[in-house]
Amino acid sequence: QLQLQESGPGLVKPSETLSLTCTVSGGSISSSSYYWGWIRQPPGKGLEWIGSIYYSGSTYYNPSLKSRVTISVDTSKNQFSLKLSSVTAADTAVFYCARALEFDGTFDYWGQGTLVTVSS
Amino acid sequence: EIVLTQSPGTLSLSPGERATLSCRASQSVSSSYLAWYQQKPGQAPRLLIYGASSRATGIPDRFSGSGSGTDFTLTISRLEPEDFAVYYCQQYGSFGQGTRLEIK
Numbered sequence: 043q044l045q046l047q048e049s050g051p052g053l054v055k056p057s058e059t060l061s062l063t064c065t066v067s068g069g070s071i072s073s074s075s076y077y078w079g080w081i082r083q084p085p086g087k088g089l090e091w092i093g094s095i096y097y098s099g100s101t102y103y104n105p106s107l108k109s110r111v112t113i114s115v116d117t118s119k120n121q122f123s124l125k126l127s128s129v130t131a132a133d134t135a136v137f138y139c140a141r142a143l144e145f146d147g148t149f150d151y152w153g154q155g156t157l158v159t160v161s162s
Numbered sequence: 163e164i165v166l167t168q169s170p171g172t173l174s175l176s177p178g179e180r181a182t183l184s185c186r187a188s189q190s191v192s193s194s195y196l197a198w199y200q201q202k203p204g205q206a207p208r209l210l211i212y213g214a215s216s217r218a219t220g221i222p223d224r225f226s227g228s229g230s231g232t233d234f235t236l237t238i239s240r241l242e243p244e245d246f247a248v249y250y251c252q253q254y255g256s257f258g259q260g261t262r263l264e265i266k
Contacts, residue, residue, distance in 0.1 A: 088259045089207065089260075090257065105163065147253070150209050
């Protein structure tokens with residue numbers, strides 16, 4: 043059974059860079075049929091796609107966040123990572139990592155999510 | 163960029179009733195790329211429907227999806243207590259704003 047687990051600091055100061063890692067177990071991140079994505083959800087609000095990465099390193103970002111987002115992959119560790127720079131309180135959210143089917147972009151497996159709060 | 167608009171924002175129904183949730187796209191999308199998710203408080207979203215009408219593994223047959231072009235529907239034929247949650251539609255990098263299904 044595929045499992046995804048987010049990890050990283052739960053508190054980030056304004057103007058700093060948020061960094062999270064997703065560890066994939068029970069399957070290979072190098073599978074050619076999938077993308078690996080980050081989605082966030084501010085408290086009490088809806089879902090927002092941040093971006094996705096293919097095992098080869100090809101990336102796709104939400105245009106509204108593109109200037110601040112970097113997603114990378116480490117196939118040797120079966121992990122992919124998110125960096126979001128210049129954060130503000132508006133970036134406070136639960137961050138999910140998920141697997142997306144290459145064919146249609148459907149997110150079929152999700153991590154449990156991790157809350158990141160931006161505060162001084 | 164495609165914008166997905168869900169309606170209603172909140173739907174109040176009783177167990178045993180039929181729920182009909184709508185997702186409208188700002189431009190025509192391939193039905194192959196429309197998915198529905200269920201999210202309960204404190205949990206990650208769960209995939210219900212992909213390709214507009216195919217149930218994901220383990221999803222009860224009371225959940226069904228339909229639609230094409232710009233208009234898509236998620237139907238729950240007979241509501242069970244565990245079905246009361248928030249539902250999202252998604253097409254690639256766009257999510258709808260969600261429909262909250264609450265107990266009447």
